[in-house]
Amino acid sequence: MMTWLMHHRRAIATTLSQMVSTPVASLFTLFAIGVALSLPTGLYVLLDNATQIAGSMPAQTEITVFMRDDASADDIAALRQQFKVMPGLTETRFVSRQSALQTISKQMGMTELAAGLPKNPLPDAWIINPAATDVDAIKRLATQLRKLPQVALVQADHQWAQRLDALLALGREMVSLLAIILGIALLAISGNTIRLQIITRHAEIEVSRLIGATDRFIRRPFLYFGAIQGLIGGMIAWGVVSLGIAMLAPQVSTLGQLYASHITLYSLDLTHGAILLAIAGSLGWLGAYMAVGRTLAQIEKKH
Structure with a gap:
């Protein structure tokens, strides 16, 4: 040894x-x-x-539903009622255009610039959490949401993931x-x-x-x-x-x-x-x- x-x-x-x-x-x-x-x-x-x-x-998939610019408060209320009875949704949250502008301007440090805008360029929006997590089910739900009245755009964040x-x-x-x-x-x-x-x-x-x-x-x-x-x-x-x-x-x-x-x-x-x-x-x-x-x-x- x-x-x-x-x-x-x-x-x-x-x-x-x-x-x-x-x-x-x-x-x-x-x-x-x-x-x-x-x-x-x-x-x-x-x-x-x-x-x-x-x-x-966040692992939870979210679908963002943007309203048209001419959508009224009655249109928003009508959508809220539809979301309550629509199957496949676990949670819905409304984000007004004023709240969205304040949040973005605060995060980007442009509060004074946002206050000087003649018109808010952001639309009202809904943040929706679907019950399903598979891609096909989310695509079907997004297609269904696009057919709703006063909806301008629907974005599902599973695509970027x-x-x-x-x-x-x-x-x-x-x-x-x-x-x-x-x-x-x-x-x-x-x-x-x-x-x-x-x-x-x-x-x-x-x-x-x-x-x-x-x-x-x-x-x-x-x-x-x-x-x-x-x-x-x-x-x-x-x-x-x-x-x-x-x-x-x-x-x-x-x-x-x-x-x-x-x-x-x-x-x-x-x-x-x-x-x-x-x-x-x-x-x-x-x-x-x-x-x-x-x-x-x-x-x-x-x-």
């Missing part, structure tokens, strides 16, 4: 000394790995934030594709770096084979080199993403305040950060394993 630990400790020490002996080349390689990993990771974090923001929005879900799903697919492409690039970067190490130690590898060293013994320092290289690249990617989120958070928060909404961006937590490091280290290890395996196969053919 002590011999096994000593061999692994020696392999790790050899790996770190090789990185320190070529600091410029090692730094360039590590930053290349970090940047490659930060792209899909950053997009994943932004998509996760967008999903959380979308999930914090469907579009948002479709965009988020597309974004997740794009992030997955980008992660696969950059994962392959990371394998290539790690493999090329290991091949350079193998070239400088090719004679040492051949001598080790001649004196009976096993493939596992020969691979060990290179595998540690690839894994440690991937881990450090993953740490750099974690730092780049965290720094990017920290720079964007104040601007996003300010933008949310302009729309009377509280938006907070979250960076990678410890769990996702650990997953990132594990993936980065595994890809570095795999790239090194493939590169060393190819070299050992070539040496085997010679002998």
